Amino acid sequence: MKAIRRISVHPVLPEPLRPLSELAHNLRWSWHPPTRRFFRELDPDAWRLAGGDPLRTLCALPPSRLAQLASDRPFLRRLAVASGDLHDALSEPRWYQQEAASGDLPRAVAYFSPEFGLTGALPQYSGGLGILAGDHLKAAADLGVPLIGVGLLYRQGYFRQSLSADGRQQEHYPVLDPAELPLRLLREEDGLPVRITLRLPGGRSLHAHVWQARVGRVPLLLLDSDTGANEPSERDVTDRLYGGGGEHRLLQEMLLGIGGVRAVRAYCRRTGHPAPEVFHTNEGHAGFLGLERIRELGEQGLEFGAALETVRAGNLFTTHTPVPAGIDRFDAALVADHFGEQGELEGVAAEEVLRLGAESYSGGDSGLFNMAVMGLRLAQRANGVSTLHGEVSRTMFAGLWPGFDPAEVPITSVTNGVHAPTWRSPGMPADAAGLPDERLWALRRTLREQLVRDVRARVRASWRERGAADAELGWTDGVFDPDVLTIGFARRVPSYKRLTLMLRDPERLTRLLLHPEQPVQIVVAGKAHPADHGGKELIQELVRFADDPRVRHRIVFLPDYGMHMAQALYAGCDVWLNNPLRPLEACGTSGMKAALNGCLNLSVRDGWWDEWFEADFGWAVPSVDGAAAEDADRRDTVEAAALYGLIEDHVAPCFYDRGEGEGPRGGPGKGGVPARWVEMVRRTLTRLGPKVQAERMVREYVERLYGPAARAHRELDAVSARELAAWKARVRAEWPSVAVGRVEHAGPGQERGHDHEQHPDRRQGPDGALDLGLGSCLTLRARVALGRLSPEDVEVQAVAGRVDAGTGRIAGGDAVKVPLKPVTSAGGSGGPDLDGRWTYEGTVTPGRTGPFGYTVRVLPAHRLLASGAEMGLAAAPPDGDGEENGNGDGEAGGV
Numbered sequence: 021m022k023a024i025r026r027i028s029v030h031p032v033l034p035e036p037l038r039p040l041s042e043l044a045h046n047l048r049w050s051w052h053p054p055t056r057r058f059f060r061e062l063d064p065d066a067w068r069l070a071g072g073d074p075l076r077t078l079c080a081l082p083p084s085r086l087a088q089l090a091s092d093r094p095f096l097r098r099l100a101v102a103s104g105d106l107h108d109a110l111s112e113p114r115w116y117q118q119e120a121a122s123g124d125l126p127r128a129v130a131y132f133s134p135e136f137g138l139t140g141a142l143p144q145y146s147g148g149l150g151i152l153a154g155d156h157l158k159a160a161a162d163l164g165v166p167l168i169g170v171g172l173l174y175r176q177g178y179f180r181q182s183l184s185a186d187g188r189q190q191e192h193y194p195v196l197d198p199a200e201l202p203l204r205l206l207r208e209e210d211g212l213p214v215r216i217t218l219r220l221p222g223g224r225s226l227h228a229h230v231w232q233a234r235v236g237r238v239p240l241l242l243l244d245s246d247t248g249a250n251e252p253s254e255r256d257v258t259d260r261l262y263g264g265g266g267e268h269r270l271l272q273e274m275l276l277g278i279g280g281v282r283a284v285r286a287y288c289r290r291t292g293h294p295a296p297e298v299f300h301t302n303e304g305h306a307g308f309l310g311l312e313r314i315r316e317l318g319e320q321g322l323e324f325g326a327a328l329e330t331v332r333a334g335n336l337f338t339t340h341t342p343v344p345a346g347i348d349r350f351d352a353a354l355v356a357d358h359f360g361e362q363g364e365l366e367g368v369a370a371e372e373v374l375r376l377g378a379e380s381y382s383g384g385d386s387g388l389f390n391m392a393v394m395g396l397r398l399a400q401r402a403n404g405v406s407t408l409h410g411e412v413s414r415t416m417f418a419g420l421w422p423g424f425d426p427a428e429v430p431i432t433s434v435t436n437g438v439h440a441p442t443w444r445s446p447g448m449p450a451d452a453a454g455l456p457d458e459r460l461w462a463l464r465r466t467l468r469e470q471l472v473r474d475v476r477a478r479v480r481a482s483w484r485e486r487g488a489a490d491a492e493l494g495w496t497d498g499v500f501d502p503d504v505l506t507i508g509f510a511r512r513v514p515s516y517k518r519l520t521l522m523l524r525d526p527e528r529l530t531r532l533l534l535h536p537e538q539p540v541q542i543v544v545a546g547k548a549h550p551a552d553h554g555g556k557e558l559i560q561e562l563v564r565f566a567d568d569p570r571v572r573h574r575i576v577f578l579p580d581y582g583m584h585m586a587q588a589l590y591a592g593c594d595v596w597l598n599n600p601l602r603p604l605e606a607c608g609t610s611g612m613k614a615a616l617n618g619c620l621n622l623s624v625r626d627g628w629w630d631e632w633f634e635a636d637f638g639w640a641v642p643s644v645d646g647a648a649a650e651d652a653d654r655r656d657t658v659e660a661a662a663l664y665g666l667i668e669d670h671v672a673p674c675f676y677d678r679g680e681g682e683g684p685r686g687g688p689g690k691g692g693v694p695a696r697w698v699e700m701v702r703r704t705l706t707r708l709g710p711k712v713q714a715e716r717m718v719r720e721y722v723e724r725l726y727g728p729a730a731r732a733h734r735e736l737d738a739v740s741a742r743e744l745a746a747w748k749a750r751v752r753a754e755w756p757s758v759a760v761g762r763v764e765h766a767g768p769g770q771e772r773g774h775d776h777e778q779h780p781d782r783r784q785g786p787d788g789a790l791d792l793g794l795g796s797c798l799t800l801r802a803r804v805a806l807g808r809l810s811p812e813d814v815e816v817q818a819v820a821g822r823v824d825a826g827t828g829r830i831a832g833g834d835a836v837k838v839p840l841k842p843v844t845s846a847g848g849s850g851g852p853d854l855d856g857r858w859t860y861e862g863t864v865t866p867g868r869t870g871p872f873g874y875t876v877r878v879l880p881a882h883r884l885l886a887s888g889a890e891m892g893l894a895a896a897p898p899d900g901d902g903e904e905n906g907n908g909d910g911e912a913g914g915v
Contacts, residue, residue, distance in 0.1 A: 030199070031079055034090035039103035044074035045202045046106060046234040050139040051158060051441035058102050062089070071584070073141040075202050110237045114164025116722065125722065126730035128166040130284050130296035131156065132306035134276060135178075135261055136171050138235060140584045142201055144171065144242070146178040146261055146547070147512040148609060149340055151583070152405075153302060154235075155439035155609075159714035161236025162441075165722060168287065168296060169240035170280040170306070172272060173198060173231050174261045181547050181580045185486050187563030189548055189556045189579075193260065198231055198244065206230040206241070206287060214286045216243060216279045220271075221362045226254045228275060230283045239293070241283045243275055262549065270350050270358065273391065277301075277308030278364060281316075298729045300336045300721075301399065304348050304391025310335055310398030311365055311373060318367040322738060325745035328398075333884075334733035336725050337399035339392060339431070342412045342606050343516075348391040352378075355389040381419030396420060396431075400732060400886045401725050404433045405607040407631045412603050423877075423894030425829070430887045434724065435628055436607040437717030440709075443613040445591035452618065453705040460701060461693045464594070464618055469502035471592020475543055476500065478578045478585070485579075499573050500541050505675045507622070507667075508593030508614065510545040510581055513555040516604040519546060520558050522597075523565055524660030532664065533574035538672040541574045542597075543589060545581035590614045595638070595671060598623035599663060602643045603630075612712035618701040622671060624659070632711055636703040639666050674700075728886075735884060744884050747813075748891065751880050757807025758814070758895040761857055763876050764801045798864050802840060802876040803857045811858060815881040815888060816840045820864040820874035830873055838864050840876065 033040060049055040059074040060067040063081060070076035089095050119125060133153035137145030145151060153169070160167040176193040184190055198205075206214045206229075218226040227249040233240040245257040257271045264272075281299075288295050299309055310331050317327035341347060352374055357363065359370045377394035379385050396402055396417060404410035410433025415426040447467055452460060480496040500506070513519050522529055522542070532540045544562060548555025559577070566575045578585060590596075596614035598605070598621070608627040615621060621638035623629045633640050642662045644655040678692030710716070736744065800818050821835040840860035852858050866872045877896035879888040 031081060031083070031086060033078075034086060036090045036096055037086060037099070039099055040078060043102060043106060044078055045204065046110075046236065047138050047142070047202060048106065048109060048161070048234075048236045049074055050141070051439065053446055054105070055102060058098065071140065073202075075141070076200070079200075114162070115719070116164035116166070119722070123727060124731050125727050126166070126297040126733075127294040128168060128288075128296040129298045129300060129726055130168045130170055130281075130309075131160075131300045131302070132170045132276065132280055132309055133302040134171060134272075134305040136169060136240060137583060138233070138240075140582055142203075142233060143177040143196070143582070144174055144261065145583075146549075148607075149302065151438075152340075152436055152607075152609060155437070155442065155714040156718060157235045157238045157240060158439045158442060159437070159718040161238045163715060163718055163722075164237070165718060166294060167238045168284055168293065169233075169235065169238060170276070170284060171240065171242050172258045172261075172276055173203075173242035173244040174258055175244070175246050176260045176263075178261045179547070179550060182485050183482060183563060183577075183579050187486075187560045187567065187577075189559050191550050203231040203233055203242070206232050206283070206290065208290070214283070214290070215247075215249070216275075216282045216286070218271075218274060218279055219362070219364050219366075220254070221357050221360070223362070224251065224254065226250065226257060226271060226275060226279075228258070228279055228283075230286065232287075239287065239291075241280070241287055243279050243283055245275065266350075267354060267358075269348065270354060273305050273348065274308055274358065274364065277306045277310075278312040280306060281309050281312040297733050298334050298336060298726050300338065300726075301395050302338050303340050304393075304395045307337075307377075307391045307395040307398065310394075311359075311368060311376075315365045315368050322741065323745070324368065324372055325749065326738065326741035329744045329748075329884075330733070330736045330741045332398060332400040333736045334729050335399035335401070336721075336729055337392075337395040337402040338434075339395075339402065339404055339409075339413050339417075340606050341392075342404075342409055342416070342604050344416065349385075349388045350391070352387055352389045381422070383419065392417075393420065400890070401729055402431045403725065404431060406435045406627045407433050408603055408627065409433060409606045412606075421889050421892045423892065423896070424889050427835075428889050430889050432724070434717060434720045435631065436609050436612075437712055437714035438609050438612045438616065439714045440616055443587065443590060444616045445587065448591065448617050453702050453709075457693045457695060457698045460618075461698050464701060465502060467591045467617065468506055468594065469592075471506065471543075471588055472500040472502045474585075474588045474592070475576055475578065479576050482579050495569075495573070499576060500543075501539075504539050504541045504574075505595070505672055506593050507540060507542045507595045507597050508544075508589045508619070509542065509597040510578075510586060510589055511598075511608075511610055513546040513548040513558055514552065515554055515558070516601045517546075518599050518601065518656070519544070519555075520561050521599045521656060521660050521663065523562065524656055525664065526565065528664050530571055532667055532672075533571050535672070538676045539574065540667060540672060543576055543578060543593065545578040545585060545589070547581055586610075586613070590619060591617045593619050594675060595620050595622050598626075598629070599641055599659065600624055600626050602626040602645070609712075615704050615708050615712055618705050620697075620700055620704060622663075622666065628712070632708060634707075636700055637708045638700070638704070639670060641666060732884070732886065740884065744882065747882060748880075751809065751813060751891065751893070754807045754809050755880075755893050755895070757805060758809065758878050759805045760876050760878060760895055760897045761803035761805060763803075763897060765874070766799045794866060794869050796865070798866070798874070799861070800840065800864065800874065800876065801843075801859060801861045803853075804860055804876075804878055805857050806852070806878075811842045813881065815879050816842075816860040816876065817879065817888075818862055818864050818874055818876055820866070820872065822868065823871040823873040825871065828873075830875065834868075836864065836867065838862055 043055060059077050066077050066080040070080060135145045135150030137150035137154040157169050175196050177196060179191040179193055182190045208214055213229045216228045220226055227247055228243040228245045229247050231242045231244055246255055257275060287293060301307055313331045314327040317330055356370050356374055359365055359373045376397050377389040379388055379390050379393060404413040410431060413431045414429035418426045418429050421429050445467060452463060476496055476499050479499050480493055483493055511517055548559055563577045566572055566577050590613045596611045596619050598608055598611055602624050603626055605627040611621045611623055621629060624641045624643050625633055644658050649655050674697050675694055677694045804816055818838045818840055819830060819835050821830045824831055840862035843859050843861045864874055875896055877894050880891050880893050
């Protein structure tokens with residue numbers, strides 16, 4: 021019979037065992053081996069059945085066992101040690117406290133993400149963004165960074181994956197009960213749950229409770245709409261991660277952004293935690309947080325423009341996608357409806373909301389509201405997640421900063437990292453790189469052997485789910501071989517990651533798998549979004565290939581990819597394969613996690629691998645770029661052939677080069693050690709390992725972005741914010757009058773002039789251009805119209821550098837920017853001439869030989885701007901011929 025109601029029954033811990041609850045509820049156990057060992061020793065069978073979840077392990081202990089432990093003095097002493105160790109980890113000064121003593125760092129940072137991958141015991145993630153967010157929180161906890169995480173609690177998580185008999189992905193959504201998760205409700209002083217409420221059109225309301233997870237010393241607040249105060253449609257808002265579209269998705273993002281800020285305020289009020297000075301938005305999903313902060317400031321009497329400047333100063337926006345299709349965009353009318361008179365953000369006009377998310381630039385869609393565009397306009401600082409992704413992002417969003425080359429778009433980059441204590445296998449000692457070759461090679465084989473056992477068990481279980489009988493599955497005992505080169509490929513399955521590139525030439529792949537002397541085995545895992553039918557077809561194609569009895573012992577697809585499986589794959593694989601379409605991988609951290617375990621990378625040079633690739637760490641798969649890449653079929657054929665060739669000619673020979681002795685297949689003996697391979701493993705651990713860690717990433721965020729944002733936020737009190745907003749309004753109004761007029765130059769010993777033909781004694785190049793010796797100075801003088809602006813409102817720059825022969829443009833990466841200074845006019849005054857133009861002068865010095873050019877431009881200048889490009893305004897001559905021009909009017913997006 022079906023139960024009409026589900027009730028969670030919890031163990032009642034005797035008073036001496038109360039510290040067990042704190043240990044189980046703080047997710048530090050997920051990366052702290054002593055705490056995991058402590059819970060495993062309580063009851064090894066219960067620990068195994070609970071999947072290594074301390075809370076579920078406690079719930080499985082009978083009252084008699086709890087009573088026994090409560091009177092066990094040796095156990096209580098161990099419990100006191102474990103509890104004290106947790107207390108020390110939560111309270112002792114760490115790196116951040118030392119830096120804060122001598123630096124000007126934020127009192128707290130709020131970190132918003134739509135998903136967090138912390139542990140399989142709290143399944144609130146779909147892929148890389150969630151895992152990255154979880155690693156960010158863990159590293160912040162280890163470093164002592166006063167972070168508050170903010171997300172949503174999805175009662176059905178993402179989905180559990182299985183395969184049908186014909187190899188098609190199937191989705192399952194088990195319902196999660198927060199009472200059975202390592203969470204606690206945030207409560208008011210009277211014991212009632214804190215309630216967050218959003219006003220919706222039509223007199224409706226969206227209510228949410230706030231659940232707390234503890235990630236070391238970092239709190240994570242998760243908003244949950246599944247409360248009896250909601251109508252059924254609103255109750256389902258937080259049902260699934262990335263589920264639904266239209267209004268359902270919009271309400272999720274309103275709850276995350278607007279409700280998230282309100283949850284942070286409630287948490288700080290109830291706990292005394294310092295209020296955040298910096299708000300970090302990951303992707304546009306939480307972008308509405310900036311609007312809620314503007315509403316708050318409006319309640320304090322600050323006008324919209326001044327409130328916008330205050331919010332921008334303390335906001336950081338991180339983009340995680342290199343393609344416009346990866347950005348959330350809503351119908352503008354739908355957004356207007358939810359922020360109109362009957363909607364949210366009372367006091368903030370719907371027109372102002374729409375303006376912030378408008379695609380008001382060339383190629384934009386005026387009918388759509390773009391969450392990433394809003395996020396960028398609401399943040400004074402922004403970054404991509406690898407060096408290459410920063411470059412791609414500057415190009416992708418260049419329309420928001422008209423008049424500037426992509427290289428000058430104010431989006432920097434912080435390359436992602438991974439949390440080493442989470443992703444480094446317990447079997448990989450910290451000093452592994454110092455082991456002798458024989459022991460390091462033996463260690464790697466042990467990890468591979470453990471993976472083989474795991475793969476066999478998962479393959480057997482998957483085939484049982486697909487309908488096979490035990491009597492048909494004897495072959496699964498021979499799946500994989502602990503002495504065969506093992507390649508791993510596991511990630512989400514959008515088309516750009518090219519799951520099936522390895523199948524481009526099935527016969528060649530088959531020969532690789534079945535090579536008599538240097539065989540290869542491949543383990544594949546990954547989930548396609550439930551609505552991505554193309555991704556599901558890719559999975560089915562690979563599964564059908566792997567089902568072939570000829571090769572099924574050498575290539576497998578493991579369903580239901582998650583953190584626990586990933587940890588086994590990263591540790592046990594010899595090579596980690598990644599073959600995305602370059603440059604569509606923003607960062608891609610799976611290869612980083614593999615590297616922490618001595619696994620070598622075989623990857624297209626995209627994301628993080630583009631900046632840190634060295635031949636000592638693995639192999640770079642050549643990619644087809646430029647016009648040739650437009651033929652997708654040819655591109656995939658060429659790149660697949662390059663991949664096969666690398667494995668055949670470089671990867672496999674290196675792995676199987678064992679020195680003396682003969683192996684069981686007539687190849688090099690397994691008793692020997694592949695010296696070159698082991699040396700690559702060693703260098704991966706010692707030189708690449710430190711770079712890929714999340715502690716490095718979080719330190720960069722603190723030093724390069726959080727700290728400057730906090731300082732900018734503190735500088736903008738109400739008076740300064742109003743002054744800055746008024747100044748920006750005045751500059752925008754006057755900018756059409758700003759223009760660069762005649763520009764003159766002169767080399768050493770020359771009179772200043774523009775027409776070189778009037779001076780035949782000058783040294784000139786064959787095209788009539790001035791010919792300078794390296795190190796010589798070029799003096800520039802420009803006439804500039806400022807309208808009613810003053811020199812204090814602008815910076816006039818000479819931009820000089822190498823000239824691209826094809827475009828005639830100054831190469832952005834090599835450009836030198838030299839401020840020009842106003843000079844007195846012919847009449848001796850320090851103001852403009854009779855035509856209202858100012859004269860600016862300065863010198864530039866070529867720093868290299870070859871084609872060299874310059875131009876002059878005018879930018880807004882104010883002490884509170886983060887960069888000269890911030891407002892998207894620039895005036896420059898169109899071609900340096902002295903014609904006046906005011907360009908880059910900033911209407912598209914400069915803030």
